[in-house]
Amino acid sequence: MLHIYCPHCEEYREEEEFRPKGEAHIARPKAPEETDDAAWGDYLFFRKNPRGVHHEQWLHAAGCRKFFNVTRHTVSYEILETYKVGQQPTARTTDKGGAK
Amino acid sequence: MSDLAIFDVNPAARIKSESPLSMSRATVSTLRLPQGAGVVIRERAFLGHLVLRGRVSDSAFVAGVEETLGLSLPLKAGGLSIGGKDEASIQWVSPDEWLIIVASGREFETETRLRACLAGHFAVMNVSGGQTVLELAGPAVREVLMKCTPYDVHPRNFPVGKGVSAVFAKSNAIIRRVADERWELVVRRSFADYLYRWVLDASEEFGVYVAE
Numbered sequence: 001m002l003h004i005y006c007p008h009c010e011e012y013r014e015e016e017e018f019r020p021k022g023e024a025h026i027a028r029p030k031a032p033e034e035t036d037d038a039a040w041g042d043y044l045f046f047r048k049n050p051r052g053v054h055h056e057q058w059l060h061a062a063g064c065r066k067f068f069n070v071t072r073h074t075v076s077y078e079i080l081e082t083y084k085v086g087q088q089p090t091a092r093t094t095d096k097g098g099a100k
Numbered sequence: 101m102s103d104l105a106i107f108d109v110n111p112a113a114r115i116k117s118e119s120p121l122s123m124s125r126a127t128v129s130t131l132r133l134p135q136g137a138g139v140v141i142r143e144r145a146f147l148g149h150l151v152l153r154g155r156v157s158d159s160a161f162v163a164g165v166e167e168t169l170g171l172s173l174p175l176k177a178g179g180l181s182i183g184g185k186d187e188a189s190i191q192w193v194s195p196d197e198w199l200i201i202v203a204s205g206r207e208f209e210t211e212t213r214l215r216a217c218l219a220g221h222f223a224v225m226n227v228s229g230g231q232t233v234l235e236l237a238g239p240a241v242r243e244v245l246m247k248c249t250p251y252d253v254h255p256r257n258f259p260v261g262k263g264v265s266a267v268f269a270k271s272n273a274i275i276r277r278v279a280d281e282r283w284e285l286v287v288r289r290s291f292a293d294y295l296y297r298w299v300l301d302a303s304e305e306f307g308v309y310v311a312e
């Protein structure tokens with residue numbers, strides 16, 4: 001059971017209050033109509049799946065119902081930090097043989 | 101002042117109102133008298149529930165809400181202000197969302213006054229028909245809550261005047277501590293019957309009395 005710190009509720013809550021929502025920091029192409037199909041497909045469908053540190057979006061579904069970001073190690077499940085959408089992580093990904 | 105058609109969804113006509121618990125029956129053995137009960141359960145039906153959205157950075161919004169309700173707007177997680185006129189309350193739900201609960205029949209007037217007082221980017225929504233309040237009082241309430249929610253209800257984490265939204269009995273509820281041994285659950289209409297009977301079942305071992 002993970003204990004996750006919600007940066008909006010400003011306290012640790014049980015994992016069952018949250019929903020994982022996939023990779024964070026995916027930028028929408030600035031001019032979609034000028035983006036080719038491969039790049040648009042990458043943006044829509046392709047996600048990192050690293051073995052190591054990963055920046056993810058989580059939703060505090062049973063609490064404040066806000067999205068926020070989590071930096072989590074996908075092997076140890078250790079959560080290095082949580083931060084609000086729009087902020088930048090301090091922990092860096094250390095790509096250790098992850099896909100893509 | 102928002103330019104929006106609004107209407108009173110509770111016109112107080114001679115139409116029979118039914119709370120979300122009108123069809124619920126106790127399925128456990130309850131006490132005949134409240135004396136000695138570990139938990140006294142009472143539904144506070146037909147209160148006025150309003151969801152308020154707005155920006156904390158907008159000082160006119162904060163001031164307008166506080167003037168209308170006569171209550172301070174909680175700006176921090178867990179914040180709950182109770183009192184003022186008509187035993188109203190306002191609770192922090194999210195960084196830009198609050199739950200206002202007013203006395204029965206006052207919701208339309210409160211909504212109208214808020215709309216007259218506020219300007220810019222805000223929203224007021226009457227959700228009175230969508231949820232109800234269960235009041236739990238007695239010395240065993242904290243133990244009952246410990247059976248229902250993973251949230252820490254110990255006094256060091258949950259003082260009087262705090263309210264949170266959390267997982268409750270595999271569903272969801274807003275949990276508020278309004279006095280030392282008096283708590284409130286704000287539950288959704290569609291889950292009300294299930295949660296009511298769950299709480300009754302969890303309370304049975306401590307002696308439960310259902311108050312009108």
Ligand SMILES: [Zn+2]
Pocket residue numbers: 006007008009010060063064065066
């Ligand atoms: Zn939260």
